[in-house]
Amino acid sequence: MMDLFRKLFSNKRAEKSSYINVFPSLQKNKEYIQNQLFHSSDLKWRSIRFNQLSGLIVFFESLSDQQRIQNEIIRPLEEKKEGNVDAIIASVDIAKKSDLSQLPQSLVQGNCVLLFEGTAEAYIVGMAAENKRNIVEPENEGAIRGAHDGFIEHLITNLYLVRKRIENPSLVVRYYQVGKATKTKLALLYMQNLANPDLVEEVDQRLGSIVMDTTISPGFIAEMIEDNPSSLFPQILFTERPDRAVAHLMEGRVVILSDGDATAQILPVTFFAFYQSPDDYHSRWIVGSFIRLLRLVSFIIASLVPALYIAIIGFHPEILPVNLIFTVKSSIDKVPFPPILEALLMQITLEVLREAGVRLPSRVGQTIGIVGGLVIGESVVRAGLISYPMVIVVALTAISSFVAPSNEISTATRILGFPLMILAAMFGLIGIMFGILFILIHLCKLESFGTAYFAPVMPLRIKDLKDTFTRFPIWSLNQRPHDPHPKRVNQERYSRGWVHDDPEKE
Amino acid sequence: MILKKSKITQGQLMFFVIQSQVGVGILSLPNKLQATAKGGAWISSLIAGLAVQVIILILWALCRRFPSDTIYSFLPKITGNFLGKLLGFAYIVYFLFSVSTILSFFADVVGKWVLQTTPRWALLILTLFTCAYLAKENLRVIARLFVISSFTIIVIVILSLFGYAHTNITYIFPIMEAGWGEIIKASNAALFPLVGYEVILVIYPFVEGKSIGKLKAASLGSLVIILLYTFEVFTSLIIFSPEVMPVISEPLLYMLKGFSFQIIQRIDLIFLSLWIFIISTATVSWLYMATTGLGHFFHRGEHKKAVPYAVFIVFILAMIAQDPAITDLYDRMIKIFHYTFVIGLPLILLIFSYLLRKRGA
Numbered sequence: 001m002m003d004l005f006r007k008l009f010s011n012k013r014a015e016k017s018s019y020i021n022v023f024p025s026l027q028k029n030k031e032y033i034q035n036q037l038f039h040s041s042d043l044k045w046r047s048i049r050f051n052q053l054s055g056l057i058v059f060f061e062s063l064s065d066q067q068r069i070q071n072e073i074i075r076p077l078e079e080k081k082e083g084n085v086d087a088i089i090a091s092v093d094i095a096k097k098s099d100l101s102q103l104p105q106s107l108v109q110g111n112c113v114l115l116f117e118g119t120a121e122a123y124i125v126g127m128a129a130e131n132k133r134n135i136v137e138p139e140n141e142g143a144i145r146g147a148h149d150g151f152i153e154h155l156i157t158n159l160y161l162v163r164k165r166i167e168n169p170s171l172v173v174r175y176y177q178v179g180k181a182t183k184t185k186l187a188l189l190y191m192q193n194l195a196n197p198d199l200v201e202e203v204d205q206r207l208g209s210i211v212m213d214t215t216i217s218p219g220f221i222a223e224m225i226e227d228n229p230s231s232l233f234p235q236i237l238f239t240e241r242p243d244r245a246v247a248h249l250m251e252g253r254v255v256i257l258s259d260g261d262a263t264a265q266i267l268p269v270t271f272f273a274f275y276q277s278p279d280d281y282h283s284r285w286i287v288g289s290f291i292r293l294l295r296l297v298s299f300i301i302a303s304l305v306p307a308l309y310i311a312i313i314g315f316h317p318e319i320l321p322v323n324l325i326f327t328v329k330s331s332i333d334k335v336p337f338p339p340i341l342e343a344l345l346m347q348i349t350l351e352v353l354r355e356a357g358v359r360l361p362s363r364v365g366q367t368i369g370i371v372g373g374l375v376i377g378e379s380v381v382r383a384g385l386i387s388y389p390m391v392i393v394v395a396l397t398a399i400s401s402f403v404a405p406s407n408e409i410s411t412a413t414r415i416l417g418f419p420l421m422i423l424a425a426m427f428g429l430i431g432i433m434f435g436i437l438f439i440l441i442h443l444c445k446l447e448s449f450g451t452a453y454f455a456p457v458m459p460l461r462i463k464d465l466k467d468t469f470t471r472f473p474i475w476s477l478n479q480r481p482h483d484p485h486p487k488r489v490n491q492e493r494y495s496r497g498w499v500h501d502d503p504e505k506e
Numbered sequence: 507m508i509l510k511k512s513k514i515t516q517g518q519l520m521f522f523v524i525q526s527q528v529g530v531g532i533l534s535l536p537n538k539l540q541a542t543a544k545g546g547a548w549i550s551s552l553i554a555g556l557a558v559q560v561i562i563l564i565l566w567a568l569c570r571r572f573p574s575d576t577i578y579s580f581l582p583k584i585t586g587n588f589l590g591k592l593l594g595f596a597y598i599v600y601f602l603f604s605v606s607t608i609l610s611f612f613a614d615v616v617g618k619w620v621l622q623t624t625p626r627w628a629l630l631i632l633t634l635f636t637c638a639y640l641a642k643e644n645l646r647v648i649a650r651l652f653v654i655s656s657f658t659i660i661v662i663v664i665l666s667l668f669g670y671a672h673t674n675i676t677y678i679f680p681i682m683e684a685g686w687g688e689i690i691k692a693s694n695a696a697l698f699p700l701v702g703y704e705v706i707l708v709i710y711p712f713v714e715g716k717s718i719g720k721l722k723a724a725s726l727g728s729l730v731i732i733l734l735y736t737f738e739v740f741t742s743l744i745i746f747s748p749e750v751m752p753v754i755s756e757p758l759l760y761m762l763k764g765f766s767f768q769i770i771q772r773i774d775l776i777f778l779s780l781w782i783f784i785i786s787t788a789t790v791s792w793l794y795m796a797t798t799g800l801g802h803f804f805h806r807g808e809h810k811k812a813v814p815y816a817v818f819i820v821f822i823l824a825m826i827a828q829d830p831a832i833t834d835l836y837d838r839m840i841k842i843f844h845y846t847f848v849i850g851l852p853l854i855l856l857i858f859s860y861l862l863r864k865r866g867a
Contacts, residue, residue: 320769321769430620430778430782433779433783434633441643458650
């Protein structure tokens with residue numbers, strides 16, 4: 001409590017004392033800026049004469065575009081010699097400041113500062129250099145059909161990608177600055193006519209209340225604003241695909257983009273959003289439905305199959321037909337470990353292999369394939385340490401978990417398997433059922449930004465189920481999903497106008 | 507007074523009633539009814555259902571007079587502060603007792619059918635831990651889960667439909683073998699497996715909408731359960747001959763054990779696994795009723811704080827009930843409790859509140 005007071009107090013004091021007028025003396029100003037920036041080596045200045053006054057252009061060579069400074073500031077000023085600075089400088093972004101203490105901050109943002117002898121004002125001209133990579137398809141979120149562009153680390157480009165897709169005045173962008181030290185720029189995007197105002201207000205408030213020094217990955221922001229940070233399930237959808245972000249915007253959700261990161265954060269989302277992929281909507285609806293169902297089934301496989309195997313082998317082998325039991329048992333009898341130990345060993349090996357695969361450069365990556373596939377898969381069984389069925393079970397689990405279109409949920413699924421395995425080893429099928437019940441209760445409890453996480457199943461809303469487990473034809477999805485509580489639920493009544501408009505068809 | 511967050515819809519009320527009612531009884535009911543009513547056992551369960559509807563009407567009429575009060579807060583308004591609080595505590599005891607009876611029966615069945623060597627305490631802890639995790643949530647979250655877990659009932663019906671491959675309809679004849687007197691006597695026994703509808707005493711004020719809609723929802727929920735029970739009793743009656751019935755205590759499980767699919771040989775295990783959902787939801791429902799009371803008296807309405815020790819009491823009670831003699835005692839006590847707290851007392855209270863013209867704001 002005392003600390004808090006002290007902090008508040010010191011903050012106020014710092015603010016009060018911070019205002020300094022720009023000195024009329026050029027030398028003094030220069031000294032002040034240099035001292036404030038600790039004589040950093042990449043701080044450059046160039047003197048200039050204008051209106052018979054000696055002036056100074058200050059900028060960071062690492063941050064500002066020197067070509068532009070030359071073309072847009074120095075050349076016009078040298079040519080005209082006299083006149084109004086505002087009119088002569090050919091730049092979009094120009095401002096006058098009389099507060100000297102603000103100059104270092106605008107310098108580190110890539111601006112260029114213009115000072116004149118005898119003038120107590122400074123011009124700040126936006127001259128930030130733009131070094132950005134090309135727009136490419138995100139590697140970890142590929143799609144077969146549809147758009148192949150992805151977000152990059154440049155906020156303005158990302159905004160462009162979204163705005164280009166929604167050419168609508170209702171799309172609103174709000175900027176935030178997070179991180180006391182790093183001053184990371186965030187952009188909050190939403191559709192004014194769709195997004196629930198309460199939701200926008202809540203997100204706005206939470207973003208505004210973030211207090212921290214450093215903001216690096218989007219995970220930082222996600223952890224700062226999500227409702228249940230200790231849950232295993234991700235509650236904010238990360239994506240690098242603009243089409244995915246746009247689709248969610250049009251459902252009345254909110255997107256957060258951050259400068260310096262290619263990931264968009266979509267919220268609030270439900271569990272099922274993690275299993276939807278833009279590909280579903282590009283293929284025919286029956287195919288799309290089939291594939292989506294497959295993904296959800298693979299979620300169940302990935303989290304349940306090892307546990308089921310352990311329960312059946314350890315507790316209820318009689319549930320299987322006799323022939324099958326003999327086949328499985330003959331392989332297991334040679335193994336010295338109980339099934340739970342086998343499963344844990346194999347699962348952990350798998351996780352290690354996966355992690356190694358991510359870290360290794362692709363040229364060495366092949367080694368992992370050989371080590372993983374041959375040594376661990378084949379030899380471990382030959383040596384009699386692990387049984388064949390267990391290898392199959394673990395392999396199936398791994399493959400199923402990677403089906404999920406979102407990496408966050410795929411990892412969560414595999415971790416979910418561990419407690420279920422332990423329960424299965426202790427209580428058999430009964431244990432698994434309690435585990436499932438526990439997970440269901442947890443999912444039922446989770447709410448993010450006022451939206452139930454497991455909607456539309458819990459709470460049940462039959463209409464929204466059309467686009468949950470399956471994907472109904474797009475023309476039958478006349479309502480937006482209800483879970484983000486959009487302002488307008490109905491989208492349109494008849495998408496296929498010709499079916500109803502054509503009287504001669506009768 | 508009641509937060510928007512803890513309000514539930516009438517549809518959710520229906521599922522709440524359903525989930526509170528289906529419990530352990532479904533397994534042993536056919537056996538119990540057949541013992542007295544013979545071939546007319548299914549009629550007994552229908553009659554019991556009718557009686558339940560009447561009781562629901564009484565409970566509803568009582569709750570309707572106090573639209574924003576749970577039983578714990580309207581009892582003192584009718585009977586005066588001291589007696590009202592005493593009765594409130596009696597209800598809490600009744601609810602806690604019911605939970606432990608359900609759980610001890612559950613532990614018995616699971617111990618007999620699935621986990622023969624697992625210690626009882628381990629099973630109880632697992633169950634109670636899971637249930638407490640849900641019971642400490644607000645009503646809306648609980649209702650959400652209840653809606654979803656009701657789908658298990660459909661699966662259970664489908665599983666029992668497989669039994670119709672080996673039926674013999676003549677087993678139920680003569681229907682009137684035992685006579686009306688016995689059938690009605692049996693329906694008395696069928697009242698106990700149907701308990702759970704008294705949940706409306708506690709959750710009535712949390713339901714949105716008009717009182718008549720609430721009555722409809724509660725009645726519909728109990729109707730679904732009565733039909734389910736009657737269906738299961740009927741199925742058991744035409745599958746097992748009258749001679750076999752008395753020896754098998756859980757006819758449904760025996761029936762399912764008898765047949766098998768291509769890859770799954772033991773359907774009864776699948777059934778029991780699904781049954782866990784039903785047991786847990788019933789447990790949660792009773793726990794919620796009890797803890798709401800405890801919360802009302804000790805924690806200024808925060809039922810969450812009462813959950814840990816309520817669960818502990820239930821655990822102790824369920825651990826005691828291992829001996830058949832004690833189980834029997836529990837059974838008899840539950841019967842008395844049930845008559846007094848669900849039928850007798852509400853009726854008296856209703857009459858009193860009419861006579862004294864007491865009603866809530």
